[in-house]
Each structure stands twice: as C-alpha cells, then as structure tokens.
Amino acid sequence: MKYYEKMVDLGCFTHNDIEQLTGNRKTAHSLIESYKRKGLIDSVKRDLFVAISFETKQPVPNRYAIASHAAPNAYVAYHSALEYHGIANQVYFEVYASSASRFRTFEHNGLTYRHVSIPITNGVDENSNGVRVTDLERTIIDGINDFDKMGGLDELLCAIDMIPFLNGDKLMHYLDSYNKIFLYQKAGYILMNYKSQLKLTDEFFVNCKTKFSSIKRYLHSSFLPNNLVFNKEWALYVPKNLSSITRKGATNIE
Numbered sequence: 001m002k003y004y005e006k007m008v009d010l011g012c013f014t015h016n017d018i019e020q021l022t023g024n025r026k027t028a029h030s031l032i033e034s035y036k037r038k039g040l041i042d043s044v045k046r047d048l049f050v051a052i053s054f055e056t057k058q059p060v061p062n063r064y065a066i067a068s069h070a071a072p073n074a075y076v077a078y079h080s081a082l083e084y085h086g087i088a089n090q091v092y093f094e095v096y097a098s099s100a101s102r103f104r105t106f107e108h109n110g111l112t113y114r115h116v117s118i119p120i121t122n123g124v125d126e127n128s129n130g131v132r133v134t135d136l137e138r139t140i141i142d143g144i145n146d147f148d149k150m151g152g153l154d155e156l157l158c159a160i161d162m163i164p165f166l167n168g169d170k171l172m173h174y175l176d177s178y179n180k181i182f183l184y185q186k187a188g189y190i191l192m193n194y195k196s197q198l199k200l201t202d203e204f205f206v207n208c209k210t211k212f213s214s215i216k217r218y219l220h221s222s223f224l225p226n227n228l229v230f231n232k233e234w235a236l237y238v239p240k241n242l243s244s245i246t247r248k249g250a251t252n253i254e
Contacts, residue, residue: 003031004040007051011061011130012069014047045070045106061129063111067097068132070106070113074099075124075132077116078149081139082159084131089151089158096149116149118142120177123170136163137170144187145178147220160194168204175208184211186219189234 003021010017019028032049035041041049042059048069050059059066064076064084078096082088093111097103098118105114123138134142140160143150150156171191175184188208191200216230219238228237 001040004035004051007035007041007049008053008060010051011065012044012048012050014049042108044108045103050108059109062131063095064131064133065129066108067095067113068126068130070097070115071099071101071103073132074103075134077118077134077139078142078146079151079155081134082143082150082155084133085136085139087159087162089155092151120174122177123174135170137167138174140166141171141174141178141183141187144190145180145183153220157190160190160198163194163198166191166198166200168200171200172204172207175211181212182217184208185217185234185236188212189219189231189236189238192234 003018006021007013007018015028015032018032019025022028022031032041036043036049039052039057041051043049044066048066050061050066052058053060061069064080067076067080068074074097076084076096077098079088079092080094080096083091095111095113096116097113098116100121102117103113103115105112107113120138123135124132125135126132133139140156140163143156143159147153147156150159171187175187185208188205191198192205194200195205212235214235216235216237218228219236225237227240229240230236231238
C-alpha cells in the first residue's frame with residue numbers, strides 16, 4: 001500500500017512511471033502484479049494502468065484522462081470532445097482520441113477507445129488532471145469537417161445550439177490549418193445560421209467566402225436529392241429542413 005496514493009495521484013501510469021517511483025525495474029513489475037491481484041490497479045492496455053478507487057471500485061481517472069494517455073501526446077477529439085465540453089446531446093460508449101502515433105482500438109470498463117487521424121494538431125488544451133482535448137472552436141471545425149465522427153449533422157447542430165459564443169479568429173485559424181475549400185464553404189453556411197447567437201462578425205463570413213469557389217457541392221453525400229434545396233450564397237445543396245434542425249428538439253435528418 002506504500003505506493004497506492006502516488007498511483008492515485010497519477011491516475012494513469014506506465015511501467016516506467018512505477019519504476020521511477022520504486023527505483024528498480026523488477027520491484028516495479030512485482031508491485032504492479034501485486035496491486036493488480038489486490039484490485040488496487042487495473043490494466044487498460046499494454047503498458048497502461050489505472051488506479052482503482054477504494055470507495056467506488058471504479059478507475060480514478062475518467063474516460064478523457066485515459067484517452068489522453070492512449071499514446072504519447074494523445075488528445076480527446078470529435079464527439080468525445082463535445083461530451084467533455086458538456087454540449088453533447090448524447091453520451092457514447094466510444095471514445096475518440098487522436099495522436100501522431102496510432103494505437104490499436106482497445107476496450108476498458110465498458111468503453112471502446114478508438115484512434116482517429118486528424119490532419120491538424122493545433123488547438124489542443126491540457127488541464128491540470130492531464131486531460132488533453134481540442135478546444136471548443138477546434139472541436140466545431142473538426143465536426144464540420146467530418147459530421148459522421150460527431151454523431152451526424154443533427155448532433156453537431158444540437159451542440160452548437162448550446163454554445164453562447166465562438167471566437168471567430170480561432171475558427172478561421174483552424175479553417176486555415178485545414179486549408180480545404182469545401183470546409184470553408186460548409187463552415188460558412190452552417191455557422192451563418194448561428195451568426196447572432198455565436199457573436200460572429202461579418203468579417204468571418206467574408207473571409208470564408210474568399211476561400212472557396214462557386215463549384216456546387218452537397219453539404220453531405222448521404223442526403224437524398226429530393227430533400228435538398230440549393231443555397232446560392234454558399235453554393236451548396238442543403239437539407240430543406242436545416243432551419244428546423246437548428247432549433248432544440250429537432251428530429252434527426254440522417
């Protein structure tokens with residue numbers, strides 16, 4: 001029990017972390033095996049362990065902390081980031097994390113942890129508990145880029161519905177980091193529906209418009225043609241009922 005409190009403080013830890021605590025590799029291995037048998041710690045995946053609470057018998061670190069330790073510099077992203085920020089309409093049993101080095105999908109305590117590749121790396125915050133997660137603006141831009149990993153367009157819009165403000169400069173910074181013509185187009189169209197609520201400036205939308213061509217595109221390939229209308233301003237075929245989706249309690253359109 002000598003090292004248990006230190007393990008609780010760490011939350012998530014590796015064999016090397018315990019070796020540094022004990023000063024001896026063999027001692028660290030023996031300690032880990034002993035604490036596992038006693039139910040004081042649990043193995044999450046290869047060389048990743050968590051401390052178990054005496055009171056709850058559950059892991060001390062939450063899902064977001066575990067995801068942040070799934071690989072070096074891993075961070076919580078997509079729908080899992082919405083959940084972390086408290087604006088998800090639903091809570092999933094799947095946790096998304098991104099990192100430069102891939103990790104294999106693993107399961108722990110009823111949750112599935114899945115690696116997702118994202119082409120940009122900026123816009124990640126780290127809190128005092130060791131959780132790394134995309135900030136709100138980065139999360140929204142990631143979601144507009146890939147609706148499916150946000151639980152669908154309707155889930156993303158329900159989340160945006162709960163946000164009182166977004167920083168337009170940060171949004172544009174992440175859009176520029178992606179540097180995708182279609183993403184400027186989609187972001188401009190979707191966020192225009194929330195311009196007043198999110199306190200976005202005309203300048204933000206003007207900048208979006210300077211970055212895309214007039215080539216006609218579909219907001220999402222899964223939408224049925226007979227349910228679409230053409231939005232000339234953003235050169236997009238969009239759902240007829242998008243305006244109803246942006247209101248709380250809207251039904252799923254996908």
